[in-house]
Amino acid sequence: MKFNNSNNRKVIPYEMLLGTLSSTRELVERILPENGIPSLRLGTEYLEPVIQRSIQKANEGIPVIGYHFSFPAEYLHCFDCVPVCIEGTSYFLAALLKGGIENYYDMMHNWGHPFHTCTSQKGSMGMSLDDLFRFDAIITPTAPCDCTIASYPFFKYEKQFPMVMLDLPYLHSSKSYKYYADQLNLGLEELGKIIGQEPNYNNLKKAIELENQVNAIKLEIFDLVKGIPSPIENIFNAVSAGALIFISGTPENLSFYKKMLEITKQRYTKKLHHGAPEKFRSIWPYMITFFSIDLLEWLDRELGLSVLFDIFNYNFTEPIETRADLDTMFLGMAKKGMHLPMVRQSTEFFDPFIEYCLDFAREFSADCFIYTQSIACKQFGSVPQLLREALKEELGIPMLLIEFDAGDARMTSLNTFKEKISLFMETLS
Amino acid sequence: MNLQSDPFLHIADSIYNDHIDEWRKKGKKVAGFYCTYIPEELLHAADILPFRIRATGNQDTDLGDIYMVRFTCSFVRATLDLALKGSYDFLDGFLVCNSCDHSRRMFELFSLKVFNQVRIKKEVPQFYLALPHTITKEGFEWYKQEIQELKSELEKEFNLEEISLEKLIDSISIYNQNRALLREIHEMRIGKSPKITGTEALQIQMANSSVRKDFANQELKRIVQTLHNGDSIDISNKKRILLVGSVVDNVEFTQLLEDSGAYIASDFLCFGTRNMMDDVSINSGDDPLDAITERLYYRLSCPRMMDDHIRRLNFLKDEIKRAEIQGVLLQRINNCDLHGCDNMLFSHELKELEIPVLNIDREFYQTDTTRLQTRIEAFLEMI
Numbered sequence: 001m002k003f004n005n006s007n008n009r010k011v012i013p014y015e016m017l018l019g020t021l022s023s024t025r026e027l028v029e030r031i032l033p034e035n036g037i038p039s040l041r042l043g044t045e046y047l048e049p050v051i052q053r054s055i056q057k058a059n060e061g062i063p064v065i066g067y068h069f070s071f072p073a074e075y076l077h078c079f080d081c082v083p084v085c086i087e088g089t090s091y092f093l094a095a096l097l098k099g100g101i102e103n104y105y106d107m108m109h110n111w112g113h114p115f116h117t118c119t120s121q122k123g124s125m126g127m128s129l130d131d132l133f134r135f136d137a138i139i140t141p142t143a144p145c146d147c148t149i150a151s152y153p154f155f156k157y158e159k160q161f162p163m164v165m166l167d168l169p170y171l172h173s174s175k176s177y178k179y180y181a182d183q184l185n186l187g188l189e190e191l192g193k194i195i196g197q198e199p200n201y202n203n204l205k206k207a208i209e210l211e212n213q214v215n216a217i218k219l220e221i222f223d224l225v226k227g228i229p230s231p232i233e234n235i236f237n238a239v240s241a242g243a244l245i246f247i248s249g250t251p252e253n254l255s256f257y258k259k260m261l262e263i264t265k266q267r268y269t270k271k272l273h274h275g276a277p278e279k280f281r282s283i284w285p286y287m288i289t290f291f292s293i294d295l296l297e298w299l300d301r302e303l304g305l306s307v308l309f310d311i312f313n314y315n316f317t318e319p320i321e322t323r324a325d326l327d328t329m330f331l332g333m334a335k336k337g338m339h340l341p342m343v344r345q346s347t348e349f350f351d352p353f354i355e356y357c358l359d360f361a362r363e364f365s366a367d368c369f370i371y372t373q374s375i376a377c378k379q380f381g382s383v384p385q386l387l388r389e390a391l392k393e394e395l396g397i398p399m400l401l402i403e404f405d406a407g408d409a410r411m412t413s414l415n416t417f418k419e420k421i422s423l424f425m426e427t428l429s
Numbered sequence: 430m431n432l433q434s435d436p437f438l439h440i441a442d443s444i445y446n447d448h449i450d451e452w453r454k455k456g457k458k459v460a461g462f463y464c465t466y467i468p469e470e471l472l473h474a475a476d477i478l479p480f481r482i483r484a485t486g487n488q489d490t491d492l493g494d495i496y497m498v499r500f501t502c503s504f505v506r507a508t509l510d511l512a513l514k515g516s517y518d519f520l521d522g523f524l525v526c527n528s529c530d531h532s533r534r535m536f537e538l539f540s541l542k543v544f545n546q547v548r549i550k551k552e553v554p555q556f557y558l559a560l561p562h563t564i565t566k567e568g569f570e571w572y573k574q575e576i577q578e579l580k581s582e583l584e585k586e587f588n589l590e591e592i593s594l595e596k597l598i599d600s601i602s603i604y605n606q607n608r609a610l611l612r613e614i615h616e617m618r619i620g621k622s623p624k625i626t627g628t629e630a631l632q633i634q635m636a637n638s639s640v641r642k643d644f645a646n647q648e649l650k651r652i653v654q655t656l657h658n659g660d661s662i663d664i665s666n667k668k669r670i671l672l673v674g675s676v677v678d679n680v681e682f683t684q685l686l687e688d689s690g691a692y693i694a695s696d697f698l699c700f701g702t703r704n705m706m707d708d709v710s711i712n713s714g715d716d717p718l719d720a721i722t723e724r725l726y727y728r729l730s731c732p733r734m735m736d737d738h739i740r741r742l743n744f745l746k747d748e749i750k751r752a753e754i755q756g757v758l759l760q761r762i763n764n765c766d767l768h769g770c771d772n773m774l775f776s777h778e779l780k781e782l783e784i785p786v787l788n789i790d791r792e793f794y795q796t797d798t799t800r801l802q803t804r805i806e807a808f809l810e811m812i
Contacts, residue, residue: 111773114790146767153770154770167568176559346530374500376766381497381530382496
């Protein structure tokens, strides 16, 4: 049955998200000890007001802009708008709602959407089909994958949401950065015309400068993760992905990372580890299980397996130059856009990916890799065996491959994950 | 008249053929490529035989499965499988563009796992083209530069003299003639009294992609003449179908459709109409390389072009009228997101024409014949 959105609420999924964030925060505050899972405590604390503001502004009639996760959210600060992340909404609702959002995936399947496409988009597509999302416009790069290229036309042609498509080259070179810089510039102008606003480049500059500070802190935290035992809890990876996707460009993001850095430094100095004593250190070069982020906590507590980082928590970008002219700033924005998690790996050949996986393994003293191959990410479907061979031949490190759907437990369940990883760890012992 | 015994059509039965053999014996080069966005005219002008990679006849993907997970396209896996078994050892060059997430990764896999095998006693230069995903004037300029760079790389890697304007113009003329001949054959397929089956049309397309176009044009002229002089085929008990979607390089699939009571009167496939409807338009004084780029970039697209769905839909609508189509068969190879989603939109949009539509998924190799046949027969009965 179709939902009757007669109140003209444009971002009902954000209202759902706010509800889940608030209840999660309440549980964390009431149940966990003061120093327990600080990333979750801080993450919910800082995500909540941003989502709340978004809902309030949307209700006031401020234009709602849907954006792809590979379009840095801070770039939308040049408009008075409500930025809504298409992929982030699906996956964080999948993570926080009991039972996930399988009904929206199924709604799209029933509408003819292929089962093998990305659930991060499928969820928001289902919600749009159900009239829960009413975007005034959508902006998306043509990267990082076929799922993006294939799924977004639904929003344009079926839902009739005006859409700005930024062509992002599948090639890293100076001409690519220049080309994408022009695409960003033209795209923001086009978006401004759709919503009847001129881009405010001063506001954009401020948001970018704020993110420059955030990136510097992220790099510091990343460096501290080299410490044994790992000074961050596994669930930081999920929360940090949420911060990147939802609150980039806001003061809340900076506050979140400042506090996380403080905690990480303390733990590093005191050699403290969250959960059970660290037995093994793993790198997840791809994604975590968004359908059940409690797996991360379970690994910390039950197995003593540290997830040092996943794809959303490495490859930090260079600071963007904001003091020179606008062209220079756009060039920096383009470079950042092309080096974002998943975009970078998807728009270049495998060699650099394998090379820096090997470097990471050395620098972070990793005992193993756990490669989660998502059903949707065909652009990565040819890399696991190459990476496995490289890790084995160069470093003698094993890699576990688990095929899954990052947003849907029905493909590979939480229990299957636990079982596979537990057995894998026995082979490491 | 029966084209089934025609030697040209049988070139499609295998990967390697006598024409390639003769070509190589003359000391000439063969370059493989996956996608029709590769500028074939440029290769032709460089005196290279462009060979479109197929997996025709391969029944499994065992070796390919080592390097590609099961969520990838079984067609691409089957081509890699063949390459690992040695079927593509004859290639002297290899071109890949970012057509889709499956095929574009063949650049690395061929490099690491195929061309470096001991049995291949030669360097095989590889070329990568980054193709825009939207159709804009900026995208055109980008692609033009990519093709200009490709020309220089080809000249360098194959130690060629500069590929001259005259050679390019000559190649354009040969390729335009080739497309014109294919369209002429297509006209004899879409009419009320067709002279060629959908399966034969597919065989012609595949054979055409496996030989030099100079030779292909001679053969196509002969086939056109044969068809003109011949009788119509009997399709009185068949339903006229438009076949749309993922790559089809396997006649077993089209044969299954036609044996089940369909007549594939037209298609929207890359071994089909998508690659023959538009010509290179060149006037005196035009840069031929720009003209080649223009055709490639602005021609009837496949769903890898993100912003061009409406043009594709309009082509379907026109073709439905032109070929008096009674039913549309949308198909995708499993895990093909691009065609899967384009087909999803088509399945809703075509409702306004009140034409029956069947949307199916399949594997590249024919493993689920009975299931497919049942669905297709039921669909045809419904028409």
